[in-house]
Amino acid sequence: MTLYFDHAASTPVAPEVAAAMASVLADPALQANPAADHPPGRAALAVVDAAQAAVATLVGALAGEIVFTSGATESNNLAVLGAARWRRARGRHVITAATEHASVVAPCRQLEREGFEVTWLRPGPDGVIVPAQVAAVIRPDTVLVSLMQVNNEIGVVQDVAALGRLCRSADAWLHVDAVQAAGREIVDVRAAQVDLLSVSAHKIGGPKGVGALVLDESRVQRLDYLHHGGGQQRGLRPGTLPTHQLAGFGVAADLARAGLTTEAARLTALRDQLCAALTAVPGVRLNGQGARRAPHIVSVSVPGVEGESLRLALEGLAVSAGAACDAGHGEPSAVLRCLGHSGELARSTVRFSLGRGTTAAEVDAAVRLFAVGVAHARRLAPAA
């Protein structure tokens, strides 16, 4: 039996979500294309509309400001490439951080190849990009700032509201990757003055393969399209909408919003229990110490042991070395290197992430497995 502590990679589908999706799939009245202009099409469209409203409510937006995508990678690509290219007549400067998710970093690299200048911020030793860093490099030709709300590897929380004020005053669009924040932190595009925001269904108990890009319509009317096809979703993201996926996403968003306060408090208590026990193992270091951290992510590094051996020693635990999306690349995490970790320490880093099903008893069991695994890995290695 493996203890699942990888909810930041993907959290299990909530039973209510599975039921809603099955219901849509099984209902003969909901099989039409939601773009079709006839009664069955309009019935399917009602499912889409409900999902839009639910996702919008979760992030403080209007229903019409939700553009559904295949997931956060597409949302981030559409935001970064779409916004920068659309605004290129105004300027060709973009600000982001080396610690962003690969689906922001790679599009920014693409923009560099297209002649944009990208300023790559590096966090302080706690992993946080402070607004003053952005203020120091923002310019009249800055068209986009893209920074995540919660870092996916170490869980530190950035001050999005301060970034929003700063970007608004400079007329730079602010894109926030809120994939790890949604359902765990308050996400409010209006209050934080966020222009573009990415979320993913499967990080909040919804199905894989669906996400959303949220646009503040008062500021962002157009993006440069990545896909060309029919006129669905105002042409911003054409393609037939997956009704059953969206039904699940909508229910997951409703559940996340309804349980936000209580679940965040419960996870924070479990996180603190986990942190205290993990760092009680001699030599284990907590990443992101001193910063405000999201309730569901704990990242620790274990000096003196090799990363791959550490993961085999922890085989009873489903944990990540860093971002699951980067697993198997073999390169040490850019996030951890930015914190000053050596390549070997970055490789011997373990991310625990908690979710709806996590219990205090599981945390205790995980810590016992961790302590045994670390001790075994240390016995194997020569003393430095």
Next chain:
Amino acid sequence: MASAYPDIVRRYFADPPCLGPLAGDDVRRGEAGAPATGTWIVIESIVREGRCVELAFRAYGCPWTVAATALAVERLQGAPLTSLLDFAPLDLAAELNLPVEKRGSLLTLQDALRNCFRAWDTTRPIGGPP
């Protein structure tokens, strides 16, 4: 990722025979690699009358490295000291179903065995094959 390890690697990783350190004034060691390169192997030995009466290891490296080193050291227990030179770790690749990209760890193991030999005998050249 972990499920890709064959049983022999899992077995030698979970319960490696001949795990160091050895104690005593007559222990000599040879090592190769470094943590920064991802592989660091230390071989310890006690040699009497030209034979390795005790061999032990510790390894910083991937599970394949640990298993290969444990297997080699287990097989060399009691062998003549010159066996540390003659042992060909690359022969373990097939037995361990070692991925090609991991073969560098076997060369580090070979260097560690040779350096362990040199800890006892500095007179014999230990270059590559003639």
